[in-house]
Amino acid sequence: MxxxxxxxxxxxxxxxxxxxxxxxxxxxxxxxxxxxxxxxxxxxxxxxxxxxxxxxxxxxxxxxxxxxxxxxxxxxxxxxxxxxxxxxxxxxxxxxxxxxxxxxxxxxxxxxxxxxxxxxxxxxxxxxxxxxxxxxxxxxxxxxxxxxxxxxxxxxxxxxxxxxxxxxxxxxxxxxxxxxxxxxxxxxxxxxxxxxxxxxxxxLNDKSSDILVLTATINSLSVLVKSRPALTPRIIQAIVHSDPYKFVKLPITTRTKIELRSIERTFRALFSGAIKRQPNHPMREKMDIFLGRLAQSKIAILDETTRKRPAPAEPSQDMDNGKRQKLEPVPIPIPPVAAPPTISLAQLFSISTDPQAQAFDVTLVPFDIVKKIIVPILRGIDSAHLQAATNMVRVRLQTIADAHAASRASANAPLGDDDDDYEPDYEPVEDAAQLQNRLEMESSDLVSAKASQVSLGPFNLPIAPPLPPNDLDKMMQLMMTKIFRRIDDFTASTPQKAKSGLNRLAASSSDRMAMLTNFIRLLTRPTAGLFSGGDSTKADTSAVSAEQLQLLADNGRQQLLQYILHNWTLRMDIATAWLTEEWYNDLMCKQEFDKESDGGRKPPPMHFKKWSHRFLDELSAFISHEHQNLLIRFVSEVPGLDSDLINKVKRLALDPERIGMTVKVLYYLTMFRPPVKEICLDAIEDLYKNYDGTKMSTTSILKKFRPHVVAEVPTESS
Amino acid sequence: MDPRRRTRSSAANDAAATPTPPPPPPPPATDPTPSNDTAMVESTTPPGSPPRQQDDGFKLKFCTVCASNNNRSMESHLQLALNAYPVLSFGTGSLVRLPGPTITQPNVYNFNVTSYDAMYTELATKDTRLYRANGLLPMLDRNRHVKWGPERWQDWPVGVPRVSSQQKQNRGSIGTESGVVDIVITCEERCWDAVVEDLGNRGAPLNRPVHVVNVDIKDNHEEALVGGQAILDLANSLNAAARREIERVGEETFEGKARDGFDESVPEILAEWQERWPHLPALWTLAWF
CATH class of the missing domain: 1.25.10.10 (Leucine-rich Repeat Variant)
Structure with missing residues (x-):
């Protein structure tokens, strides 16, 4: 007062x-x-x-x-x-x-x-x-x-x-x-x-306020929150949307720390009072979130100074952007020197690798200028640099001396031409080529050493050792089992979609068929070696030889075959797709082979024939007359139908129960696949002539297409 | 009431006629000899009554707060009072709790109705050796020469004049007659929270700003002593700033605004103080009476 x-x-x-x-x-x-x-x-x-x-x-x-x-x-x-x-x-x-x-x-x-x-x-x-x-x-x-x-x-x-x-x-x-x-x-x-x-x-959001005004405001709002519940939501809403720490001025000092804590605690006191009066306060969650945010940003602000180092004070604009190098003294790179026949004293003592600097003739500099600059230069030379440069020359001399010693050690080394009179200290006793070889080796070592010391190039993991073939095979089987399970999942889960017919693009959507197509292509194509782009080095570096790859693929094919046969009535489409891919692959391989055919190269193995035959052979054990439509569909869709395949089909008729089916299949092919019409008719004729119990069903067909066969047989039999 | 205390208090002072609160202890200067021998021994321990520094200059009014209004707040109360600051002190706990023979048997008293003298007498009777060894008796002896008894913060009617004869006998009472203070210094974060929250609950009817500062002090005699010095240091710094503002008459700048006033300089003063006392973490807010 x-x-x-x-x-x-x-x-x-x-x-x-x-x-x-x-x-x-x-x-x-x-x-x-x-x-x-x-x-x-x-x-x-x-x-x-x-x-x-x-x-x-x-x-x-x-x-x-x-x-x-x-x-x-x-x-x-x-x-x-x-x-x-x-x-x-x-x-x-x-x-x-x-x-x-x-x-x-x-x-x-x-x-x-x-x-x-x-x-x-x-x-x-x-x-x-x-x-x-x-x-x-x-x-x-x-x-x-x-x-x-x-x-x-x-x-x-x-x-x-x-x-x-x-x-x-x-x-x-x-x-x-x-x-x-x-x-x-x-x-x-x-x-x-x-x-x-x-x-x-x-x-609360006014930037010009300070912490005194802020805490005074919060504490007066606290009175309103208590006495005027109707205003509480508005007040709390405003508080939780404010950023109280903007009042805190960086850098962090003792005052800032006290202010941070004080602001947080003042808010906490306001909210905890409100929550104590009304434990199930409707805005409780918002208050909790706000307090959590306050606590976190306080820690974040404090951390910034306690944990982080200040930025280093050295200039950074000349540094490599990718990674700054260590600040320890960097070893001076030692440029390679040329071989003794060509090496000059200038080369021996030149430090710079810059060809222009090397070619510069110092004698052109006027003497008075030299006088002016030489003293500051000498004064400015870093002793570490000087040391390193001296060492560099020492290393060069040592290199050359070693080369001499090595050649002297080999007793029968003939004396080379003594033409490097500018290097009188050393008598070259080995021949020029030898020395050059040696120096090149040394210098390339030096270069690589320098590279590893100076630049931090991309890091390559060492290539893993190749898997032994057995393991590879096992892995492959395991993987295929997984893929098959995945395909089955698709079958079970996805509803049948409307087919888009010829407009369909294979493997364009992520459904069962796409997966199948991808899988089958992976199985068939890489082994053919069509897409290696003729890069022989690549083939050499690959871990698996072509034979192994072939074997692997064949094992895969066998597994696929087993998979299809396991539930063949449902998986016929897989068989068709597979064999189609095989056929196409064979075609491509053959074309490639024909193009490059300069003799001496082995023709590529043809898979379609082998695997379609095997498939039909396996199938013949299971198939019966009720699968007639499946078989018709298969032979109508599979490409590359030839007489061998048709003969396979024909042989199904050995079983009297399957005669009807066989004839129908052949008849269908006769009608709808003109390229094999004649072959099929031959087969039907063969059935008619040589198989028991086939006459009934074949006669009508032959009457239509080859009436002469039907006509002549009775005469033979009669 | 304890019969011993009844006889003692009725003998001591005629103020016992007022039913509540119980009578204050006689002022230390006029009553150097308490009635029993133990107390006479103890009475040598408290800080004697040095001549109060008569200082007519401006003084901020302080209030120190701890949990039981016995150790930390009373030590700083004494230190501030010795330096002629108007000062009150309170506890924010529900009861006055003092250590007992074991951790589960504390000595518990009610705020506002138990005098330090009564506590002193009771503990001295119970186990003089124990309570002298653990520092309770010296502490209570100090306290009873500072003010009558522990007061609870939450029961303090802010703004009600403190003009009873008992209150006038408290040390540091000069200047606190109006029942308000400028600075509240708590000694524990829990107390700071209690004070700030309580002020919010009171509804700030006086419209008077009050700085609530916490200075974290561990609850033992040694730390209380150090803390008391630290609080005195803080009080001196704050008072100097406040006095500068008072004395800065006609120093308004051209725009009609003075330089930083006292209130806005408190955080900075506190920060400077914190640099001097780094192990007593500080906390601050501006609340309202």
């Missing part, structure tokens, strides 16, 4: 002490004090009085009625304090606090005195002054203004009426206002209040 020296001040202090002892004295003490301040504008007095007013109006022991009477004469004083041009921080703080305490008191007075527009206008003037200046006050005053707004919002929203009979005990709020009040129109007031609340909530 400032320094209080004058006797007048001492009087005031005594008066205040008396009022504190007995609050009933406040109404008596107040008017003279107010009179005092209106005459005397000394700063100490102003501060003291403002503080006294705030204290008196806030006193919890003084009954509201008394305060309500006391507050009306105070209003002009508060107004003058607020509007004074040279307003002191302390006076302003106290005056705004007092205004906040006055607001509900005057509000209540106006409720009971609907025609007292004089005092209401005074209050409105105070309010509008505070609201107008709220954002330009310094933070210490601004927080008091925020609290004032909170008090206004609290007063001007509906509160809880604890006991309608005893109005003096009820909280002062909009609920006390009658609907027909001339000064307080609830709708207008509600609209104004909503705007004021928004203004407070905006502070």
């Amino acid at each position: 400032g320094s209080l020296d004058s006797p007048a001040m001492q009087h005031l202090v005594t008066a205040r002490a008396a009022a504190l002892e007995n609050v009933a004295l406040y109404p008596q003490v107040m008017p003279p004090i107010l009179g005092l301040v209106s005459d005397n504008r000394s700063l100490d007095l102003q501060r003291w009085v403002a503080d006294f007013i705030a204290e008196a109006l806030a006193s919890p022991t003084l009954p509201t009625e008394e305060k309500e009477k006391m507050v009306l004469p105070v209003l002009p004083i508060l107004k003058s304090f607020l509007e004074a041009p040279d307003n002191d921080v302390q006076v302003l703080k106290s005056a705004i606090q007092a205004s906040a305490s006055s607001y509900p008191l005057v509000f209540r007075h106006i409720i009971t005195h609907p025609n007292d527009s004089h005092h209401w206008d005074q209050l409105l003037a105070i309010k509008s002054h505070i609201l107008r200046n709220m954002d330009s006050y310094t933070p210490g005053i601004r927080i008091c203004a925020i609290k004032f707004v909170q008090k206004v919002v609290q007063t001007q929203t509906l509160g809880i009426i604890a006991d309608p009979r005893r109005t003096e005990q009820n909280e002062i709020s909009l609920a006390l206002v009658p609907r027909d009040h001339p000064l307080l129109q609830p709708t207008k007031i509600e609209a104004e209040t909503s705007g004021l609340l928004d203004r407070v909530l905006d502070i």
